Amino acid sequence: MATAWLQKRLAALESFQEGEDVLEPTLKSPKREDPYSGYEVADTLRQFVSKGLLTDIxxxxxxxxxxxxxxxxxxxxAVLLGKVANLTRLSLRRVGLGAAGFREVGRLLRQCPTLEVLDLSYNTAGVDGLRGNFCEALDDARCLKVLELRGCGLRDEGLEPLCDVLERFDEALRPVVSVQQLSLSTNHLTAAAARRMARMLATNLKLEELDISDNELREEGGEHLAGGLNANKGRLQRLNISHNLLRVDGARPLLERFMTTDSSLRMQIRRxxxxxxxxxLDGMVVTGLEFMGWVEQHNNRNRSEAVFAGDRIVEVSGKTTPEDMLLELTVGEVLDVTLLRDGVCMKHLDICYNLLGKKGTQELHTLAGITRKGNMIGNQLRFDGGTRITLLNAY
Structure with a gap:
């Protein structure tokens, strides 16, 4: 039994003394391909586990x-507390965890300041598993880059606390959580969850890849997410929303957003x-912000429309030439400023298996072809020399 195996290894880990030779700082479950599985458990641990040096579980x-x-x-x-200061990867995929198990993982997370990858897929968090300990611990997991929660039975209610923490900022207006890749496939999510994720995407500054495939977002959910992606301003690079019953009405706004290669933002300053x-400024390109100036105050109030270095001013109160815009910025008291964020856009969109039908697929092909002159390769629409890809089919 796995529990008996774990008890033996944990007992060996508890008694392990510092100063032993370390060959590989990894703790793995016994599988036939595991070269250590035939050895005495305690001897195995003594070869590749050391207090404070465990990096991969x-x-x-x-x-x-x-x-x-x-x-x-x-x-x-209980055994690992105090021994995982250098842990970078924790995988407890399909190990029979319930809500209580997720809370225990939250306790462990607080001891893992260097954790980068956490995979808890195919356990049963349910609607309560991420509440309390787990999401509170994410506040302290500042190095966490990859969070895998596939098939955890979250449903719409269970997603709420995760979205709360993903859109949170500290006093210095820095994102609390640094997760860049998030997997939420097969969690019985509906359009209500899509609406909540759209609000999170509007202010999240870190997330680059999102997998919400195999859910039940439907047409309304696709529309909600497209709105969130508009507000996201291209920070999300990859979206997998396949197998979601989107049909054409849900897929179309997502493809339209994908086709947009530049993001615009508007701000109004009353100074x-x-x-x-x-x-x-360097010319009309933003290179920085004055400390506690009017633009920084705008950023504090409007995170989804926040201005960053690299943004380019294209219009100021109706003026569009550089000379007129600079003059308006110098003397105007009410400034209506439009900026472009060049080339910041999604790189990969998967909308396969969404009941598009032959007619709907052709409509989306036409939309993509007219807008960006995409070339069809299998079920891929490739753009910009193949650096940007949309996956779609009729099924």
Whole structure:
């Protein structure tokens, strides 16, 4: 049984002394391809585990016999506390965790300041598993880049606390969570979850890849997400929304957003006479912001429309030539500024298996072909020399 195996390894880990030779700082579950599985457990641990040097834990299971369950992860947490300061990867995929197990993982997360990859897929978090300990611990996991939560039974309600923490900022207006890749496929999510994710995407500055395939977002969900992507301004690079019953009405706005290669933003500044506008400019390109200036104050209030270095001013209160725009920025008290964020756009969109039908697929092909002159390669529409790809089919 997996629990018996885990107890043996944990007992060996508890008694392990510092100063032992370390060959590989990894703790893995026993599988036939594991070269250590035939050795005495304690001897194996002495070869590749050391206090404070454990960097990779993979206890993922493939059968019920390999599930450690909530009790197993509680034992794991109790033994590993204080010994995982350098842990970078934790995989507890399909190990029979319930909501209590997710809370235990939250306890462990607080001890893992260097954790970069966390995979808890195919466990049963349900609607309560991410609440409390787990999402509170994400506040401290500033190095976490990859979060895998496939098939965790979250449903719409269970997604709420995760979205809350993903859109949170600290006092210095820096994102609290640095997750760049998030997998939420097969979680029974509906249009309500899409609406919530759209609000999160509007302000999230870090997320680059999102997998929400195999859910039930439908047409309304596709429309919500397209709105969130518009507000996201191209920060999200890859979106997998296949198998979501989008049909043409849900897929069309997503493809239209994908076809947009530049993002525009507008801001209005009402400044006191004699004060500066707050931009640091090289020509009309923003290179920085004045500390506590009008632009920085705008950013504090409007995160989805926040201005960053590299943005380019294209219009100021109706003026479009560089000379007129600079003059308006210098003397105008009410400034209506439009900026472009050049080339910041999605690179990969998967909208396959969304019941588009032959007619709907042709409509989207035409939309893409007219707008960007895409070339069809299999079920791929490739753009910009193949650096940007949309996947779609009629099914």
């Amino acid at each position: 993979d206890l993922s299971g493939t059968t019920p016999e390999e599930e450690i369950g909530d009790v197993g992860v509680a034992n794991l947490t 006191l006479p004699g004060t500066k506008h707050g931009f640091v």
